[in-house]
Amino acid sequence: MLELRNITKRFGNVLANDRVNIVVRPGSIHAIVGENGAGKSTAMRIAYGFYRADSGEILVDGKPQPIHTPHDAIALGIGMVHQHFMLVDTMTVAENIVLGAEPGTLISLDIRGAGKRIRSLSEEFHLAIDPGAVIENLSVGQQQRVELLKALYRQARVLILDEPTAVLTPQEVDEFFQILRRMREQGKTVIIITHKLDEVLAISDEVTVMRDGRVLGHRKTAETTAAELARLMVGREVLLRVQKKPAVPGRVILSVRRLSMKGRLNGISFVIRAGEILGIAGVEGNGQTELIEALAGLVGESELSGSIDFDGREISRLSARQRKELGIAHVPEDRQRRGLLLDASVAENSILGVHYREPAVTGRSGIMLDDASIRARAQRVIEGFDVRPANSELPARALSGGNQQKLIIGREFELPPKLLLVSQPTRGVDIGAIEFIHRKLVALRDSGCAVLLVSAELEEVTAIADRLMVIYAGRIVGEVDPTLATNEEIGLMMAGGSRTSDED
Amino acid sequence: MSRIQGYAKNAYPLANFLAPLRGARYTAQLMKLIRELTFPLIAILAAFLVGGILVALIGDDPIQTYALLIGSALSWPDGIGYTLFYATPLIFTGLAVAMGFRCGLLNIGAEGQLTVAAFATAWAGISFANSSAWMLIPLTCLVAIASGALWATIPGVLKARFGSHEVINTIMMNFIAVGVASALTQTYFKQQGDPILETLPIGDGAHIPRIGQIIPGIPARIPLNMAFVVAVLACALMYVFLWRTKWGYEIRATGANPNAAEYGGISVKKQIVLAMAVSGGLAGMVAINEVLGYRYRYYQGFSPQYGFTGIAVALLGRNHPAGVLVAALFFGALTRGGLFVDIFTEKVSKDLVLILQALVILFVAAEAVFRRRMGKTESQV
Ligand SMILES: Nc1ncnc2c1ncn2[C@@H]1O[C@H](COP(=O)(O)OP(=O)(O)OP(=O)(O)O)[C@@H](O)[C@H]1O
Ligand SMILES: [Mg+2]
Numbered sequence: 001m002l003e004l005r006n007i008t009k010r011f012g013n014v015l016a017n018d019r020v021n022i023v024v025r026p027g028s029i030h031a032i033v034g035e036n037g038a039g040k041s042t043a044m045r046i047a048y049g050f051y052r053a054d055s056g057e058i059l060v061d062g063k064p065q066p067i068h069t070p071h072d073a074i075a076l077g078i079g080m081v082h083q084h085f086m087l088v089d090t091m092t093v094a095e096n097i098v099l100g101a102e103p104g105t106l107i108s109l110d111i112r113g114a115g116k117r118i119r120s121l122s123e124e125f126h127l128a129i130d131p132g133a134v135i136e137n138l139s140v141g142q143q144q145r146v147e148l149l150k151a152l153y154r155q156a157r158v159l160i161l162d163e164p165t166a167v168l169t170p171q172e173v174d175e176f177f178q179i180l181r182r183m184r185e186q187g188k189t190v191i192i193i194t195h196k197l198d199e200v201l202a203i204s205d206e207v208t209v210m211r212d213g214r215v216l217g218h219r220k221t222a223e224t225t226a227a228e229l230a231r232l233m234v235g236r237e238v239l240l241r242v243q244k245k246p247a248v249p250g251r252v253i254l255s256v257r258r259l260s261m262k263g264r265l266n267g268i269s270f271v272i273r274a275g276e277i278l279g280i281a282g283v284e285g286n287g288q289t290e291l292i293e294a295l296a297g298l299v300g301e302s303e304l305s306g307s308i309d310f311d312g313r314e315i316s317r318l319s320a321r322q323r324k325e326l327g328i329a330h331v332p333e334d335r336q337r338r339g340l341l342l343d344a345s346v347a348e349n350s351i352l353g354v355h356y357r358e359p360a361v362t363g364r365s366g367i368m369l370d371d372a373s374i375r376a377r378a379q380r381v382i383e384g385f386d387v388r389p390a391n392s393e394l395p396a397r398a399l400s401g402g403n404q405q406k407l408i409i410g411r412e413f414e415l416p417p418k419l420l421l422v423s424q425p426t427r428g429v430d431i432g433a434i435e436f437i438h439r440k441l442v443a444l445r446d447s448g449c450a451v452l453l454v455s456a457e458l459e460e461v462t463a464i465a466d467r468l469m470v471i472y473a474g475r476i477v478g479e480v481d482p483t484l485a486t487n488e489e490i491g492l493m494m495a496g497g498s499r500t501s502d503e504d
Numbered sequence: 505m506s507r508i509q510g511y512a513k514n515a516y517p518l519a520n521f522l523a524p525l526r527g528a529r530y531t532a533q534l535m536k537l538i539r540e541l542t543f544p545l546i547a548i549l550a551a552f553l554v555g556g557i558l559v560a561l562i563g564d565d566p567i568q569t570y571a572l573l574i575g576s577a578l579s580w581p582d583g584i585g586y587t588l589f590y591a592t593p594l595i596f597t598g599l600a601v602a603m604g605f606r607c608g609l610l611n612i613g614a615e616g617q618l619t620v621a622a623f624a625t626a627w628a629g630i631s632f633a634n635s636s637a638w639m640l641i642p643l644t645c646l647v648a649i650a651s652g653a654l655w656a657t658i659p660g661v662l663k664a665r666f667g668s669h670e671v672i673n674t675i676m677m678n679f680i681a682v683g684v685a686s687a688l689t690q691t692y693f694k695q696q697g698d699p700i701l702e703t704l705p706i707g708d709g710a711h712i713p714r715i716g717q718i719i720p721g722i723p724a725r726i727p728l729n730m731a732f733v734v735a736v737l738a739c740a741l742m743y744v745f746l747w748r749t750k751w752g753y754e755i756r757a758t759g760a761n762p763n764a765a766e767y768g769g770i771s772v773k774k775q776i777v778l779a780m781a782v783s784g785g786l787a788g789m790v791a792i793n794e795v796l797g798y799r800y801r802y803y804q805g806f807s808p809q810y811g812f813t814g815i816a817v818a819l820l821g822r823n824h825p826a827g828v829l830v831a832a833l834f835f836g837a838l839t840r841g842g843l844f845v846d847i848f849t850e851k852v853s854k855d856l857v858l859i860l861q862a863l864v865i866l867f868v869a870a871e872a873v874f875r876r877r878m879g880k881t882e883s884q885v
Contacts, residue, residue: 342760369750
């Protein structure tokens with residue numbers, strides 16, 4: 001169906017793809033796995049005509065085809081869904097799908113006719129999307145299905161999905177896989193990039209493993225295991241679960257009382273002590289974002305009520321900057337929107353938040369930036385957190401997703417923090433890096449820092465949190481011991497059923 | 505967030521944040537410089553090519569026309585002198601617009617800011633006409649900067665406080681500026697019986713020296729004055745401000761990603777006001793050239809839309825002070841050469857210059873498309 005043959009692509013002196021060979025059989029679901037920066041996205045973008053390969057060829061149905069632009073790819077029946085969706089928020093589903101589908105459509109836009117086709121496609125694949133809905137009113141999962149529809153509408157026979165599950169909740173992932181299976185039944189071919197090995201095992205027929213720009217191996221999914229894939233990907237044995245000593249909690253660092261935000265947070269109270277990790281589990285959109293942003297000082301004071309005591313001091317009136325100065329670090333859930341200046345260099349990103357004080361600035365006036373110490377700081381982050389490529393002059397945009405994440409975490413560790421607010425730390429991050437980040441978080445805890453960890457991955461919170469709270473509809477519905485509670489128990493609480501019945 | 509929306513929020517893809525931290529490897533810097541220069545240069549060449557075809561179609565000889573254009577702009581001393589003179593206000597307005605861009609703001613109001621500044625400067629020069637030059641020159645320069653800054657701060661505050669869009673507000677402020685300056689001139693500062701809408705002359709002490717008075721060999725009739733030196737210094741200062749100080753970092757961070765800036769403890773509102781003020785101050789410095797160095801008075805219509813040409817200059821100069829300097833010199837040369845083309849060719853008028861400018865901008869703007877084709881700007885996961 002689709003074959004990449006000896007594809008090579010360089011970015012500057014980074015060899016992103018080195019003689020990559022991938023054969024995707026028709027009617028199969030083909031997974032591509034590999035560490036961050038292995039070259040998965042690059043290979044797929046080449047197949048989709050987004051980048052042009054330096055050498056090598058792409059074969060469709062056994063014939064070499066010149067694919068220079070996405071238009072060429074679409075004409076050959078290849079569709080791609082990027083992790084960051086390309087939808088116009090204020091337009092309807094139908095408008096988005098028709099937009100640019102065929103040249104000239106803008107003039108003779110037949111939205112109504114298109115709507116009918118979209119509806120029948122949506123029914124055929126059980127996507128449950130209304131063509132008249134406006135994008136900004138849809139959930140992330142629904143937007144993703146709109147992207148799928150867009151490709152289907154353009155009669156894609158091969159769908160390339162770049163980390164489609166990274167933004168989905170576990171329930172949404174299940175539904176999504178149902179859709180993919182249905183597509184396979186209808187004869188479509190699916191290529192899916194993911195970091196989650198259980199997903200690979202659950203959905204794919206075949207799997208290709210990449211590392212350092214090269215293809216290391218192909219496996220039939222039925223004939224491989226998570227452990228083997230992990231070893232291939234990382235090149236060594238990977239601990240899928242971090243080892244940690246029991247926590248030794250110290251004094252109370254953060255004490256939150258009846259924190260409320262209209263329609264979002266409802267009387268949240270808890271404490272975190274030095275040297276412990278408090279995990280917050282919950283289905284996304286239940287107030288986690290607001291809670292973390294409120295603690296970081298990014299929510300308007302007037303929208304909040306309740307009190308936040310940090311290290312014995314009421315901080316709910318303090319600005320984000322003042323809180324950082326006190327030692328509250330923050331790893332935001334949306335790294336590109338909140339956490340990075342994508343067009344700025346790694347070095348410039350490594351001082352965001354501390355750019356105005358020593359040692360980022362120098363001189364008696366404290367105004368001039370100090371290159372030497374900025375570079376030194378960037379270098380510490382790069383080395384300490386294994387950011388690749390290790391070049392502080394590169395724009396953050398040129399780093400792969402996982403490396404962007406390591407850059408942010410490294411920067412926040414440099415603060416140094418007394419309290420770390422960390423949200424979805426391993427989203428879109430490869431298993432080697434997940435292990436690494438988890439070890440860093442536990443080490444930070446062991447050094448006496450308090451950590452508040454929000455994650456949609458149940459695995460993650462149960463693995464590294466010392467205490468675990470469950471949030472539902474802006475309320476803490478209970479606390480469990482992560483070593484004892486079962487996933488079913490926690491899952492029930494996440495769905496709104498409370499374990500300790502505290503009806504009011 | 506969708507990518508398309510992302511672009512729209514980011515608004516000005518040309519306002520790229522990248523600036524080398526000093527001391528990086530030379531070759532890398534050189535490569536980057538070459539990359540940065542390639543597109544503007546191609547744009548200029550393409551514009552001249554299309555312009556040449558137009559000239560030929562009109563029925564003049566393109567080679568001769570261009571020889572005239574370039575020759576008259578670069579002759580010594582008049583050509584160079586006037587080119588630099590015409591470039592001076594464009595350096596200021598180009599810097600002003602670039603400063604806004606760097607903070608994610610489109611300051612369309614440089615025209616109004618420089619109008620207000622020119623009037624205020626003339627007012628100060630008239631009101632304190634009897635002071636000595638030692639007093640008067642610094643005072644009038646300060647007034648030029650402060651009044652431009654103040655005028656720009658108003659839309660800055662409106663944006664920061666109420667979120668009203670700076671493009672609309674700065675355009676409105678342009679009309680108000682001209683109206684206010686004209687009315688005040690008419691009522692209080694006009695010479696009796698003068699048919700032109702202009703103020704009284706400023707005091708002699710406020711005249712800044714012409715370059716010809718300082719450097720022998722340049723005739724003093726050429727109006728090139730110290731304001732040009734100030735403009736070059738302003739370029740250097742702006743570079744230092746934007747890339748070497750923490751304030752510049754905050755402005756650029758705000759322009760690059762306001763959400764991340766906020767996260768980094770930067771007050772986006774403050775940055776908007778600050779960037780507008782600095783931008784307006786730079787626009788106001790046009791008054792130093794026009795009022796203190798050339799006409800020695802304010803008169804209505806003194807600016808042939810310097811503020812708007814400044815947008816083109818900033819665009820061509822990629823919102824970098826060095827680029828702005830070069831782009832302004834280029835535009836200055838075109839202005840100078842255009843006069844000669846107008847007079848000494850049969851059919852081509854000086855509108856050729858406007859066409860060339862427009863073409864350059866068009867081609868520079870097309871750059872984003874080229875870059876994409878070359879697969880350079882695509883973002884990662
Ligand atoms: N536009 C670009 N400019 C420069 N370097 C790039 C660019 N895009 C990718 N790279 C580099 O190419 C390499 C491969 O990147 P790619 O995005 O293909 O990795 P990936 O396997 O998709 O990683 P992830 O799992 O983190 O998404 C990385 O080292 C990355 O830094
Ligand atoms: Mg990728």
